[in-house]
Amino acid sequence: MTTNKNSFFKNIAIFLAILGPGIITGSVDNDAGGITTYSVAGALYGNQLIWTLIPSFIVLFIVQEMNARMGIVTGKGLATLIRENAGVKVTFFIFMGLLIADIGNTTTEFAGVAGSLEIFGVSKYISVPLVGLIVWILVVKGNYTFAEKIFLIFSASLLVYIISAVMGHPDWSAIGKSIVKPEMALNTSSMTMVLGIVGTTIAPWMQFYMQSSVIEKKLKISQYKFVLVDILIGSLATVVVAFFIMVACSSTLFEQHIQINDAKDAALALKPLAGEFASAVFAFGFFIASIFSAVILPLATAFYVSEAFGFEAGIDKKWNEAPEFYVLYTGILLLGMIIILMPNAPLIAISLWTQVINAVLLPVVLVSMILLVNKKKLMGEYTNKPIVNYIGWFTVIILVAMSLSLLVTPFL
Amino acid sequence: MTSLTTFYLSRLIGCKLFDARENVLGKIVDVYVQLPMNNQTAVDNSHRPKIIAFCINDGKSVRNVSLINVQIVKFNTRYKVQCQSMTDVPSDVLSNTFLLKDTILDKQIVDINGRKLVRVNDVRMVALSSGAFVVAVDVGLEGLLRRIGIFKVLKAILQPFHIKIPSKFILWDDVEAIDFSSLNIKLNTPFTKLNTLHPSDLADIIEDLGKDSKTSVFSALDEEKAADVLEELETKEQIHIIESLSIEKAADVLEKMPANEAADLMENLEDDRAAMLLEEMKPEASEEVRELLQYPDSSIGSIMTTNVLTFNENQTVGDVLNIIRQEKPEMAELYNLFVLDSEHRLIGTFTVRDLLVSSPETPLKKIMNDHPFQVYDYDKLDSISELVSKYNLLGVPVTNEKEELEGMVIIDDVVDDLLDKRRTI
Numbered sequence: 001m002t003t004n005k006n007s008f009f010k011n012i013a014i015f016l017a018i019l020g021p022g023i024i025t026g027s028v029d030n031d032a033g034g035i036t037t038y039s040v041a042g043a044l045y046g047n048q049l050i051w052t053l054i055p056s057f058i059v060l061f062i063v064q065e066m067n068a069r070m071g072i073v074t075g076k077g078l079a080t081l082i083r084e085n086a087g088v089k090v091t092f093f094i095f096m097g098l099l100i101a102d103i104g105n106t107t108t109e110f111a112g113v114a115g116s117l118e119i120f121g122v123s124k125y126i127s128v129p130l131v132g133l134i135v136w137i138l139v140v141k142g143n144y145t146f147a148e149k150i151f152l153i154f155s156a157s158l159l160v161y162i163i164s165a166v167m168g169h170p171d172w173s174a175i176g177k178s179i180v181k182p183e184m185a186l187n188t189s190s191m192t193m194v195l196g197i198v199g200t201t202i203a204p205w206m207q208f209y210m211q212s213s214v215i216e217k218k219l220k221i222s223q224y225k226f227v228l229v230d231i232l233i234g235s236l237a238t239v240v241v242a243f244f245i246m247v248a249c250s251s252t253l254f255e256q257h258i259q260i261n262d263a264k265d266a267a268l269a270l271k272p273l274a275g276e277f278a279s280a281v282f283a284f285g286f287f288i289a290s291i292f293s294a295v296i297l298p299l300a301t302a303f304y305v306s307e308a309f310g311f312e313a314g315i316d317k318k319w320n321e322a323p324e325f326y327v328l329y330t331g332i333l334l335l336g337m338i339i340i341l342m343p344n345a346p347l348i349a350i351s352l353w354t355q356v357i358n359a360v361l362l363p364v365v366l367v368s369m370i371l372l373v374n375k376k377k378l379m380g381e382y383t384n385k386p387i388v389n390y391i392g393w394f395t396v397i398i399l400v401a402m403s404l405s406l407l408v409t410p411f412l
Numbered sequence: 413m414t415s416l417t418t419f420y421l422s423r424l425i426g427c428k429l430f431d432a433r434e435n436v437l438g439k440i441v442d443v444y445v446q447l448p449m450n451n452q453t454a455v456d457n458s459h460r461p462k463i464i465a466f467c468i469n470d471g472k473s474v475r476n477v478s479l480i481n482v483q484i485v486k487f488n489t490r491y492k493v494q495c496q497s498m499t500d501v502p503s504d505v506l507s508n509t510f511l512l513k514d515t516i517l518d519k520q521i522v523d524i525n526g527r528k529l530v531r532v533n534d535v536r537m538v539a540l541s542s543g544a545f546v547v548a549v550d551v552g553l554e555g556l557l558r559r560i561g562i563f564k565v566l567k568a569i570l571q572p573f574h575i576k577i578p579s580k581f582i583l584w585d586d587v588e589a590i591d592f593s594s595l596n597i598k599l600n601t602p603f604t605k606l607n608t609l610h611p612s613d614l615a616d617i618i619e620d621l622g623k624d625s626k627t628s629v630f631s632a633l634d635e636e637k638a639a640d641v642l643e644e645l646e647t648k649e650q651i652h653i654i655e656s657l658s659i660e661k662a663a664d665v666l667e668k669m670p671a672n673e674a675a676d677l678m679e680n681l682e683d684d685r686a687a688m689l690l691e692e693m694k695p696e697a698s699e700e701v702r703e704l705l706q707y708p709d710s711s712i713g714s715i716m717t718t719n720v721l722t723f724n725e726n727q728t729v730g731d732v733l734n735i736i737r738q739e740k741p742e743m744a745e746l747y748n749l750f751v752l753d754s755e756h757r758l759i760g761t762f763t764v765r766d767l768l769v770s771s772p773e774t775p776l777k778k779i780m781n782d783h784p785f786q787v788y789d790y791d792k793l794d795s796i797s798e799l800v801s802k803y804n805l806l807g808v809p810v811t812n813e814k815e816e817l818e819g820m821v822i823i824d825d826v827v828d829d830l831l832d833k834r835r836t837i
Contacts, residue, residue, distance in 0.1 A: 074623055075621070076623075087518060087559075218648040218652060309531070310532075310533065310556075312528070
């Protein structure tokens with residue numbers, strides 16, 4: 001009996017040490033863009049689109065599991081694997097797309113920082129440069145274990161959305177019904193919304209981040225079951241947070257027919273409907289999510305682009321040892337901040353185009369991943385099980401079909 | 413149409429292969445190159461890989477062929493490969509070769525002079541009367557842009573601004589290919605150039621490698637080097653490496669490591685594996701490790717080394733110098749030297765300086781410090797760093813409660829311990 005108990009505690013200890021990659025990646029999924037998309041979806045369609053979180057969850061889980069497995073077995077990042085197996089041209093296409101999309105994403109994160117702090121009365125001309133500086137210092141002067149601990153606290157604080165949702169007194173039975181038996185109007189705008197939800201939950205750059213953090217943690221295949229639990233919790237947390245954001249907006253804004261354009265509007269509109277506290281909590285969550293992703297995104301992008309093209313990379317390197325890496329990192333961060341601070345910046349167009357590039361890149365990255373993870377030479381006995389391949393290919397086909405139909409419809 | 417003497421691998425791959433009558437024989441998929449043999453006579457280019465055969469796709473199947481009178485010509489902007497005749501190559505000819513594109517192009521290799529990993533954008537080759545050879549690898553931006561196909565356009569755009577696109581080549585002599593995971597055979601003398609690198613540079617490189625390469629590079633090092641490299645690696649990385657090696661090889665490497673480092677490593681291994689390793693190691697090495705493993709993590713004993721030089725008080729300076737010359741101890745063992753009584757109790761310490769400034773016939777009792785500063789093996793670790801800095805000590809003797817000498821804490825390990833603590837905060 002004592003041995004059982006010991007091994008139980010030992011397992012808990014191992015799990016806590018491994019904990020991280022899945023949960024953090026899952027939380028970064030709910031960035032400023034994500035919260036905006038969920039808010040707008042809830043406000044515009046009420047409970048109609050909540051069901052999309054279930055397929056999103058399945059795909060998110062499967063994709064991250066593939067990343068984790070590839071990272072553990074090969075010890076190589078996704079960028080390296082793509083470069084080594086697909087050659088320079090495919091790599092160039094993917095990473096140029098990723099770079100442009102991530103500059104757009106970073107802009108969205110800073111828009112989130114600016115928007116959420118404006119609710120608390122802070123001007124964006126103060127908040128954006130200040131947050132940018134803090135982010136830069138945290139990354140350049142901090143270290144990974146320290147950053148990871150902060151990130152885990154960030155992740156937990158995203159659960160504040162539960163409070164916002166509950167304070168709007170939602171009709172739980174109606175929500176339950178809409179998940180079990182979804183009803184939605186099939187048209188261009190609702191399909192764009194669905195694609196937006198899936199695209200923001202499974203953003204392409206996330207795959208690169210996930211695989212690298214598994215390698216960074218130096219996980220072993222014998223720890224695989226703990227990794228699975230980590231990914232499961234991370235994926236669940238992602239959709240749970242998304243669920244409560246949609247519920248919060250649906251039970252208040254949708255019922256009152258209030259139109260919103262972004263998450264900041266949602267937080268402001270919540271004030272008269274669910275009370276000042278619910279509004280403040282919503283804004284706080286939005287701020288945390290934005291700053292969280294503003295830390296990870298520019299850094300991650302600089303890393304993958306450097307990794308793919310063979311530039312020296314790493315925050316432990318000096319500027320003249322890794323010039324491309326630092327130029328990329330600082331450049332992405334600065335561009336994102338500058339665009340936000342420009343008067344009359346076309347923010348809606350930027351976020352729209354970013355989502356389009358993401359939607360085009362996602363199937364490309366997924367196809368590369370499925371092809372790589374099925375290579376016996378790389379993965380040995382740990383290639384995909386058929387069921388994972390079916391779901392993977394099915395996702396790719398659905399995503400491509402939806403993207404294509406949306407690209408084509410305006411011309412019909 | 414000009415015949416080429418130097419050419420790029422990336423542009424050769426995918427080229428059509430013609431015979432003398434302009435018939436298409438197939439497309440070039442890859443080339444087999446042979447590393448120079450040790451017993452080969454020293455011809456000018458013999459230390460460079462030579463193309464032995466071509467791997468081509470003739471539309472129906474992939475074939476390994478050797479070509480007679482090959483000529484690579486530049487036709488407009490493309491390469492054209494022409495040969496007189498083509499014959500299939502039996503697989504035993506290819507037994508000591510590797511596929512150049514598969515192992516080198518787009519892969520990471522070690523830049524020996526730069527002491528780091530670089531990614532290969534292209535391979536520059538030369539065609540001579542004696543055959544075609546690898547000259548250098550292209551790791552610069554120019555090669556990358558050329559591969560993407562935008563180099564010429566960019567160059568033309570940038571020329572008016574006098575901006576040059578940087579190019580960087582590294583000679584084959586100064587690189588070591590490492591990613592042989594696609595090969596089924598073992599090369600006979602792999603990674604010889606890596607042995608010239610400093611252990612901590614090698615450790616940095618190994619940490620950045622993929623799993624398979626990590627194991628193969630590490631296994632190829634000789635045991636002394638392997639032990640030095642292992643010492644430099646992070647704990648988690650050490651465990652990965654030790655677990656990926658065979659028990660025999662792992663035990664051989666651990667024997668060469670200082671006992672305290674080996675004990676630290678083993679504490680983090682699974683119990684069964686640690687037991688198997690201790691079983692496999694030479695008795696004298698495993699005994700020391702076993703002793704150290706008994707100490708709790710936060711005690712002085714857990715970081716001390718048991719490699720110490722001890723003498724009795726009647727020995728002379730000359731005796732000691734002779735012993736040191738014979739035993740050739742590591743630098744760290746000379747940080748502090750100890751004098752014991754017949755019961756193995758510590759009665760004094762002396763330093764290399766004391767030896768150097770004294771005449772050979774002086775007995776140790778005349779030069780030793782007979783009130784040495786010492787710590788106990790079960791003391792807490794926290795205090796040691798202050799004491800080391802306060803008294804400017806390089807090595808502090810560690811005794812048990814009976815005042816018998818157990819070992820010595822050296823300053824390097826105190827520093828490591830401090831750094832570890834800072835890292836985990």
